[in-house]
Amino acid sequence: IDPDQPRQHNASLKSKFRHYTNLDVMEKKIERLLVDFRWGRMDDVFLRRND
Numbered sequence: 200i201d202p203d204q205p206r207q208h209n210a211s212l213k214s215k216f217r218h219y220t221n222l223d224v225m226e227k228k229i230e231r232l233l234v235d236f237r238w239g240r241m242d243d244v245f246l247r248r249n250d
Contacts, residue, residue, distance in 0.1 A: 202222040
C-alpha cells in the first residue's frame with residue numbers, strides 16, 4: 200500500500216512490476232473493499248454460515 204516503500208533494486212523485472220504497479224490506487228481499492236463487504240474473524244464467519 201505504501202507508495203514510498205523502499206525499492207528492491209535487485210528484484211527481477213517481473214517482481215518489480217508485480218509489487219510496484221498501481222501502488223498509487225491500492226489504498227482506494229482497499230478502502231472500497233472494506234466499505235462494500237462485511238468482515239470478521241474466520242471462525243465467526245464460518246460458524247455464522249452454518250447456523
